[in-house]
Amino acid sequence: MCEGLMTAKEAADYMRVSVRTIRDWVKKGLIPVVPVGAQEYRFTKKDLDHYIETQRQIWQPRSRRSRGPKEKGNGSTREKQDA
Incomplete structure (x- = not known):
């Protein structure tokens, strides 16, 4: 292999x-190649690192979406059966 x-x-x-x-x-x-034969190619670490940097995204938390008002009560099944 050629160095690098x-x-x-x-x-x-x-x-x-x-x-x-x-x-x-x-x-x-998406990534450049170095041709070394008719159907053969190689890659440089520098090019691969550059691809990684271009794909990097800054993580941002999702905004919380409202799902509407929550029902009151403790949610027990006995409460629902007694009603």
Whole structure:
């Protein structure tokens, strides 16, 4: 292997995804490749790290949606049977 270049398997291990996912990202143009043969390519750590950074999202808690007024009472079944 050329120094600094990773195979699809090594890139998949590094990114913690399957080789199929790596290939899909390549087909979609999401990650750049370094061609090393007719149907062979390699990846740089720098390019993979850049992809990770572009996908990073800042977590924000969801807003609480109101579900309407809650029924009063303790919710026991005996209370409902006695009514």
